[in-house]
Amino acid sequence: MDDGHGGARGDRHGGARDDGLLTIGAFAARARLSAKALRLYDRMGLLVPDHVDEATGYRYYRTAQTERARLVALLRRLDMPLARVAEVVHADGPGAAGLLDAYWAEVEARVAGQRTLADYLRARLSGRSSEVYEKFAVETVDVPEQVVISESRHTLAAELPAWIGASLGRLEEAARDCGGVTAAPFVVYHSEVSMESDGPAESCVPVADEAAARAWAEQRGRAWRSQVRVEPARRLAYTRITKAQVAHPQILAAFEAVEEWVSAQGLTVAGPCREVYFTDWEAAGPEDPVCDVAFPVR
Structure with missing residues (x-):
């Protein structure tokens, strides 16, 4: 049945019935x-x-x-x-506008991530990776010894973002009972994390009170493979990246850029690579700096 035509009462007025429908x-x-x-x-x-x-x-x-x-x-x-x-x-006026804003923010974040991925892939496919590396400014910073509470997990790249957010959230909450957070949280990669390799990765939050941290770990450590350790003082070579650049695999360009710089400076990598998250991830836009990609060097 095709209801594209009038019906019993006709559509003598360009598709309008006598009752205006x-x-x-x-x-x-x-x-x-x-x-x-x-x-x-x-x-x-x-x-x-x-x-x-x-x-x-x-x-x-x-x-x-x-x-x-x-x-x-x-x-x-x-x-x-x-x-x-x-x-x-189905929402009210202001509520409808807010829903549209939320959707469009998601679109812009996705497009920004796709743009950085396209840049990464274009450089790979054209054999001009060195041009991409030149876009990253690499510096060094000396980080003092820190007491950290941490969680470790074997995870593939696809599962990594959700786990980082969840684990750092748990650790930052736990830090309240450990004297508070003293520096930016970071994630250490003790082995490669990719679509095929599962690490492990370690989420770390520096805290003020080592004794309180060890008491916390003794009570709750097994639940999330948590521990307390002292991170030694290090010199880090790092580059700062935006939220859109954090996604895998485009983040690999940042790691590779730092490695290239370390080699060119005659330095030696002295420990596993890491990502240092220094700002509020949820509040940041796709083009806002959120993370330092770093290698310990000597």
Whole structure:
């Protein structure tokens, strides 16, 4: 059955019935949507017809529904999933704008990450990796001895971001009972973490009170493979990267740039590489600096 035509009462006025209702064909033309899309939006509760004829199954719409129909069409042009579109159109004015802002922030973060990945892959494929390395400014910093509480885990690259966020969150909460956090949290890679290799990686949070930290580890250490250790004073060679550059594999360009610099300076890598997270990850935008990629050197 095709409900794109009038029905028993006809569509003598360009698809409009005598009672002012529009056929699905006429409404689709006015809303700049296809009849197929309107049927889908009806099933999802996004845009329900004002009236459905019980005998024919034909759908009819009010002219006043055009604004919502066009809103749905515009949101879909942003590649917004239908479930998210439903949240926006059913929200109040300020709430709807907030939902759109949240979605678009996710889009911008994804595009920024894809852009850095494209740069990385372009350099790899063209054999010009050295040009990418030159974009990273490498410096050194002396870090004093630190007491750290830590969690270790064997993890693949795909699982790493979620685990880093969760483990550092647990450790920062635990640090309240260990005299507080004294320096930026960091993640140490004791072996390669990639799509095929699972590390292990170690999340670390420097704390003030070693005795309290050891008491905490004694009580809770086994639950998350946690421990307390003293991180010796080190000199780090590092480069600062943005949130968009942190994702794997584009972050590898930063690690490789630091390694190239260390070699060029006649220095020696003196320990496992690490990522130092010095700012609020959730509050940062895709182009904001969030992390130092570093190697201990001597």
